[in-house]
Amino acid sequence: MNLAAHPVVASLTPVFLLIAAGFLAGRLHWIRDEAVKDLSNLVFLLLIPALLFRTMSAVHVETLDLRPLAAYFLAALGLLGASIAWRGFNRRSVVLALGGVFSNLVMIGITLVELAYGKEGLVTLLTLVSIHALTLLTVATVVLELAVARENRANGQAQPHVLATTWSAFKSALIHPIPLPILCGLLFAQTGWVLPVVVDKPLQLLGSAFGPLALVLVGVTMARTPLGGEIRTTLWITASKNLVLPLLVGVSAWAFGINGLPLTVMVVAAALPMGANVFLFAQRYEVAQEAITAGMGLSTAMALFTLSLVMLLMSWIG
Template identity: 55%
Template sequence: MNHPVIASLLPVVLFILAGFVAGKRRWIGGGAVRDLSNLVFMLLLPALLFRTMSAVHLEQLDFKPIGMYFLAASLVYAAVLLVQGYNRRGAVLALAGTFSNTGMIGIPLIGLAYGQPGMVTLFTLISLHSLVLLTSGNIVLELAAQREDLQRGVAPQHSVWVTVLRALRNGIIHPIPLPIIAGLLFGLTGWRIPPLLDQPLQLLGSAMGPMALVLVGVTLAYGSVGPHLKGALAMAGVKNLLHPAVVLGLGWLLGLSGVPLAVMVVTAGLPIGANVYLFSQRYGVAEDLTTASVAVTTVMALLTLPLVMLVAGQG
């Protein structure tokens, strides 16, 4: 019970289980899940990100592991796109194979397992995670949609450059990158957050982990996997096992080790982030499979994450 893997995962499992029970008993209605998710992403998570990053000094950050992580993600993304084909469905599934649930599960898990050094490494990654993956994913999706329209003889509504610029704007104006950037800029001033503001930010940030994990359980309670189980299991193989394996292999090749490598590998092994479903919903493609994949990768992570954390610890 005192093993670090078990000790760090057990609270995560218990919070998710509590949310699952609450969802099954309908203590939290299905319509309230979206509102509570907005509360986490729009208030609690930004408070945690801003407060943490305001105490970080840019010159102390190591971006080598981050570059390695995105290189690995691009390889997995390209592999899934190659298998699925260059279309909207393939683009959504490729994003699902590389976009981790860094907010709801990653932050509390990394914090419990690796402490403050791990959190700084994770937040450095998170500062670019959504910006890079969601922006590039949005661009690929838009271009794939235009390609499909042209194949059907439908003229695209916007030029390629307009599509790219809109995707870049949407990637930056996001509740995750903005507070991280704001926190880093505040830290550059050398000022400290006044106690009257710091304490509320600390309380809001500390509520993020439990609330987010409970919501994961509630979402699982309302989800439907059934007909898409086979496809969801295949996505779990890509997200929970292939992605961290590629990150680990590249990390070894580049000579990385210790907490930075472990955080990158474990982050890659996290289940699919909910933002992928929003993409599938927006483009009206693979919605049921994406929903099932989010649920299955989350459940499977209870089995695969201990393995990933143990292997990463050997690095």
């Protein structure tokens, strides 16, 4: 058997070669820190919305199967709660738990799933993407604010009502360059209209630029990510994100009677490395920044092996 021709190898190799190219560029300082921020804005504010809107503009809601989403979030929220209970209810515990369940669905997942499973697999993934951040980040924000309120009450400080905190978190997660174009694309699809060629072609070109640039930026970020310090905590986060979550999602999906491509996409999505949004939470709440930074780098580096293993297993199961 020609290993290079195996579909798992054929889809993973371009992904990790582009990340490696970005890592090299970062190490050699070909891209300045200021440029990384500008390129990230380009990806998130222009290229991703174009890709997401165009893909979902031809998808009809009645054809979507929402059971895989229920299976995924049952596992993810269950692991999040168990991790918080294990470490204790405080800001650090919540941020570390979020690091163990929040996948990099956009920067790595979209390109990988499209290469490996085609447009049908991509639509399944984007259905998850549309509410992934909305669900996990909103829950994490509310739990974090409750933890902060608990700490402040102990210090005699007043806090906003939990409903106000929940509504604010929900709005911030919904009005975002990832779920918003997905929802807009779905709404457009329900009209029965078709995008004119003069609009569709630029969106296609912008969307095709997303994959390579996003993966190179992942590599550049890794080159600037220190892996030292809090090794034990970092290993726990990586094991939770790369191995425990996909196992739980697989069991949950099996319990829901899900099989075939939806099962594979959900498990692979769960096996993706940690997403960068977790670091933003660590920064905002000024806790576990070193552990999350190291965890993000190690999770991405180890995904070369763990993600390959998960995809290979799912190719046999499927």
